[in-house]
Amino acid sequence: MVDVNAPASADIVIVGGAVMGSSVAYHLASNPNFKGRVVVIEKDPTYTKCASALSAASIRQQFSTEVNIKISLYGISFLRNISEHLSIDGEAPSIDLHEGGYLYLETTPGAPVLTNTHQLQTALGADIVLYDQSALKQKFPWLYADDVVAASWGRTGEGWFDGWGLMQAFRKKARHLGVTFIDGEVVQIERSGARIEAVILKDGSRIACGAVLNAAGASGGRALAALAGLDIPVHAKKRCVFSFHCKGDVTDAPLLIDPTGTWCRPEGKRTAEGQQFICGGSPGEEDPDSQEFEVDWSLFEDIYWPSLAARIPAFEQIKPGRAWAGHYDMCALDHNAIIGRAMGYDNFYLANGFSGHGLQQSPAIGRGLAELLIHGAYQTLDLSALGHARVVENKPLHEANVI
Numbered sequence: 001m002v003d004v005n006a007p008a009s010a011d012i013v014i015v016g017g018a019v020m021g022s023s024v025a026y027h028l029a030s031n032p033n034f035k036g037r038v039v040v041i042e043k044d045p046t047y048t049k050c051a052s053a054l055s056a057a058s059i060r061q062q063f064s065t066e067v068n069i070k071i072s073l074y075g076i077s078f079l080r081n082i083s084e085h086l087s088i089d090g091e092a093p094s095i096d097l098h099e100g101g102y103l104y105l106e107t108t109p110g111a112p113v114l115t116n117t118h119q120l121q122t123a124l125g126a127d128i129v130l131y132d133q134s135a136l137k138q139k140f141p142w143l144y145a146d147d148v149v150a151a152s153w154g155r156t157g158e159g160w161f162d163g164w165g166l167m168q169a170f171r172k173k174a175r176h177l178g179v180t181f182i183d184g185e186v187v188q189i190e191r192s193g194a195r196i197e198a199v200i201l202k203d204g205s206r207i208a209c210g211a212v213l214n215a216a217g218a219s220g221g222r223a224l225a226a227l228a229g230l231d232i233p234v235h236a237k238k239r240c241v242f243s244f245h246c247k248g249d250v251t252d253a254p255l256l257i258d259p260t261g262t263w264c265r266p267e268g269k270r271t272a273e274g275q276q277f278i279c280g281g282s283p284g285e286e287d288p289d290s291q292e293f294e295v296d297w298s299l300f301e302d303i304y305w306p307s308l309a310a311r312i313p314a315f316e317q318i319k320p321g322r323a324w325a326g327h328y329d330m331c332a333l334d335h336n337a338i339i340g341r342a343m344g345y346d347n348f349y350l351a352n353g354f355s356g357h358g359l360q361q362s363p364a365i366g367r368g369l370a371e372l373l374i375h376g377a378y379q380t381l382d383l384s385a386l387g388h389a390r391v392v393e394n395k396p397l398h399e400a401n402v403i
């Protein structure tokens, strides 16, 4: 049955109402130069399966490209000042931001990537410290570091937060500012030439639109682009996250990136009984596309736990906890987002392919896309390095620090 509450038209239709769709909606609605109608269409109002809800929700400045570093610098300032942006009637959202830092370890003599990217990061204003082996051992005495030649740690500006809280805060504020959220799935796109005329929902509702933004994530971003006649190189890749408890002394642990590709970070506060952690890792050679949510426990048993216990001896004694699987919307070209107007279209916009770093990027991407939609150009941070043109022209923007 057709949803009688669905509006017949909107100036901007956003498909996908998780962190990215809601951030763009908020940034549009809060811009005094914009008076148009924004409609967000979300197929799963429980939000339980979207990446935004299943994320490790961490933020780092330790990227290797200028645009990603600048995006995260804005991201951390937004998160620190979230009450200025997303409070409603004086009530501030709570996102439990904890700036514990990321710790990258380098075991290869020379360690050129670490030192080169460190120079770029600090030149742009990121607060990242380089350690040699002895300084590292002093700072983190619970770490096995005999094989480490250099390390970099985010003294401030990096850490973790409540990702679900951030998504809900964007949604609530966008709604408060007049954005309409509709439960529904876009199953068809009407197009004449370079122009998208309307989206059609599963229940048959038709919403005519001035512009359409694809914020449909790993579960729907590529399929939605295909409905508009566009192929984007964005693939759903399963990632499993495991939690465990450790009684041993691993005080002030950062988010550790082991040279094996395994990562771990504290979750919640340390108590007299010890500390909860979560961990995960990069896939091996095989990383098939996947839309299923089954946890692969052998990853924890065979790969993540052994590599973490070798790095942090206190982890030899742990109690495994719950685990879950979610999906990266991986950009096959270069593991970077595809942002902005789709080439060859007048009014079809992309916010896809975040490749595992979309939650921290949502403030800057939301702000930038709202500027582009309202003014036709970025006004603050130039995001054109992440534009669709690089995909069409096959010019990857290589990011060295992928997790």
Ligand SMILES: Cc1cc2nc3c(=O)[nH]c(=O)nc-3n(C[C@H](O)[C@H](O)[C@H](O)COP(=O)(O)OP(=O)(O)OC[C@H]3O[C@@H](n4cnc5c(N)ncnc54)[C@H](O)[C@@H]3O)c2cc1C
Pocket (backbone or CB within 6 Å): 015, 016, 017, 018, 019, 020, 021, 041, 042, 043, 044, 047, 050, 051, 052, 053, 054, 055, 056, 057, 058, 059, 184, 185, 186, 187, 215, 216, 217, 218, 219, 220, 221, 224, 239, 240, 241, 325, 326, 327, 328, 329, 351, 354, 355, 356, 357, 358, 359, 360, 361
């Ligand atoms: C295990 C894991 C760990 C991660 N860790 C981090 C991290 O530490 N830091 C970080 O920054 N990022 C991390 N990420 C990545 C981050 O979570 C994502 O990049 C980000 O949440 C993407 O947000 P999104 O709104 O674009 O997509 P999603 O959150 O996937 O939302 C897309 C929405 O679109 C809806 N949708 C799809 N198709 C349609 C349709 N046709 N019609 C209507 N609605 C539709 C879906 O239901 C969904 O709600 C992680 C991701 C995973 C899976």
